[in-house]
Amino acid sequence: MAASLMLFAEIVVIQEPAKAGEQFVSSIAAALKGAEYRGTVKAVTLPEKDARALWLTYKDTAQFTAALEQVITATPPIDLYPEVPRTADLIFQVRNLLTRHLFFRNPRSPLLIAVWILGTYIYQSFTVFGYLWANSAEKRSGKSRLLEFLEKLTSNATPRLSNVNVATIFRLANKQQTLILDELENLKGEDKEAYQGVIQLLNTGFQAGAKVARCLKVDGEWDVGFFECFCPKALHPSRTYRTRSRTDHLKFS
Amino acid sequence: MTRKSASERVERFNLRRQGKDLETLRSAMTVWAEARGKDIQTVYDGLSEVSELRGLDDRFQDISEPLVAIALIADAELSNGAQRIWPELSEILRDMAGQRSDGDRSEALSGLIAIAEAALADTDEVFVSNNELLKRAVATEGLTWLKSTKMLATFCGKYALVPRHNSAKTERGYSITKEWLDDVRARYMPPIIDFKPSEPSADQAGRGSESNL
Numbered sequence: 001m002a003a004s005l006m007l008f009a010e011i012v013v014i015q016e017p018a019k020a021g022e023q024f025v026s027s028i029a030a031a032l033k034g035a036e037y038r039g040t041v042k043a044v045t046l047p048e049k050d051a052r053a054l055w056l057t058y059k060d061t062a063q064f065t066a067a068l069e070q071v072i073t074a075t076p077p078i079d080l081y082p083e084v085p086r087t088a089d090l091i092f093q094v095r096n097l098l099t100r101h102l103f104f105r106n107p108r109s110p111l112l113i114a115v116w117i118l119g120t121y122i123y124q125s126f127t128v129f130g131y132l133w134a135n136s137a138e139k140r141s142g143k144s145r146l147l148e149f150l151e152k153l154t155s156n157a158t159p160r161l162s163n164v165n166v167a168t169i170f171r172l173a174n175k176q177q178t179l180i181l182d183e184l185e186n187l188k189g190e191d192k193e194a195y196q197g198v199i200q201l202l203n204t205g206f207q208a209g210a211k212v213a214r215c216l217k218v219d220g221e222w223d224v225g226f227f228e229c230f231c232p233k234a235l236h237p238s239r240t241y242r243t244r245s246r247t248d249h250l251k252f253s
Numbered sequence: 254m255t256r257k258s259a260s261e262r263v264e265r266f267n268l269r270r271q272g273k274d275l276e277t278l279r280s281a282m283t284v285w286a287e288a289r290g291k292d293i294q295t296v297y298d299g300l301s302e303v304s305e306l307r308g309l310d311d312r313f314q315d316i317s318e319p320l321v322a323i324a325l326i327a328d329a330e331l332s333n334g335a336q337r338i339w340p341e342l343s344e345i346l347r348d349m350a351g352q353r354s355d356g357d358r359s360e361a362l363s364g365l366i367a368i369a370e371a372a373l374a375d376t377d378e379v380f381v382s383n384n385e386l387l388k389r390a391v392a393t394e395g396l397t398w399l400k401s402t403k404m405l406a407t408f409c410g411k412y413a414l415v416p417r418h419n420s421a422k423t424e425r426g427y428s429i430t431k432e433w434l435d436d437v438r439a440r441y442m443p444p445i446i447d448f449k450p451s452e453p454s455a456d457q458a459g460r461g462s463e464s465n466l
Contacts (some may be wrong), residue, residue, distance in 0.1 A: 088335070106348070118286075125297060228298075
């Protein structure tokens with residue numbers, strides 16, 4: 001497809017709302033980049049849902065074209081070949097951001113977190129990827145704020161999840177998300193069995209290849225499906241978990 | 254994490270105002286991952302044993318290696334004289350593992366022994382409170398990494414020195430005895446051999462290579 005687009009000096013992609021639209025634009029951009037396209041690419045969002053809806057609004061070729069051109073002119077082009085930032089610059093930027101807004105007793109902790117955050121973007125290159133354990137012995141120590149930062153900065157992060165079960169974790173891990181697990185100890189009080197399941201899954205989910213088997217109905221027949229549970233996880237675990245897995249995971253207090 | 258005291262201040266964070274900066278940073282990291290992912294994987298696959306992490310728990314080394322690979326790439330991209338990532342990261346990883354390298358461990362133990370000797374002076378037993386021992390430790394070379402009484406207890410516990418109450422049960426601390434000190438010296442400190450070169454014997458003299466000179 002990209003080859004046929006190479007003839008054009010400018011390509012405008014109409015981006016539909018929601019995540020599907022973003023993914024469509026990303027796939028087009030990746031294909032054009034792969035084909036080393038050097039023209040201008042724009043992803044426009046129309047004032048109406050799609051081009052058909054815009055046409056129905058005006059029902060006039062001149063007005064429709066003018067509206068379309070107005071949107072295209074106002075849209076900045078996509079940078080297909082952005083400058084690659086230096087690794088250290090990114091690490092220092094994240095570290096400085098954390099240091100500016102959070103208090104750490106150990107001044108080196110933000111550096112470790114910054115490197116871990118970068119790691120979430122490429123965790124699939126590794127055979128193991130440790131969990132970031134935000135531990136606080138006292139309230140109001142900035143733990144929630146740290147999780148908020150992780151939610152915004154890590155790759156494909158979930159919101160802060162405070163009531164998870166095994167199914168939730170492996171389905172999100174299967175989507176290669178960074179899990180931000182908050183207040184795991186609450187689950188222990190509510191559902192001991194579910195809590196044990198989550199702990200078992202966490203004890204294996206830091207290794208590539210760790211999978212959970214589940215029975216699935218495929219075309220009316222039951223079959224066993226395997227779900228990935230390896231993904232980056234940042235957590236504020238319970239005391240029990242802490243003692244059981246002391247050496248198993250990367251931790252930071 | 255620890256709650257900051259009233260005098261320790263950090264800038265207030267407002268997601269509404271600063272959300273855009275985070276988004277920009279996130280986009281930059283996405284671009285970085287796409288461009289550098291393969292290089293980092295190559296470094297990661299090529300890591301055999303990281304000398305700075307030698308002696309640490311195997312599992313801990315495993316989970317540290319991804320971070321090591323990123324730090325090594327970061328340092329390789331930097332020009333000479335720029336601030337390096339790996340030296341600082343390796344320090345915190347070793348702190349987290351709760352272990353030090355052999356050299357550090359020996360230095361730390363020497364520090365503890367020096368404190369114990371000074372505390373004991375000419376007595377057979379002395380009680381030093383948790384806070385007092387920590388205060389003395391952080392002022393001693395080789396023990397400056399101790400940040401809390403808990404870390405101190407973990408470290409001392411390796412040498413069978415465990416915190417307990419004093420005889421009046423008013424304070425917790427360490428009962429340091431001469432017996433303990435002698436035992437630690439004998440077990441862990443390398444003996445200092447008083448070395449004197451021997452005189453050459455009359456019948457062997459001149460038979461070595463020096464006779465060819």
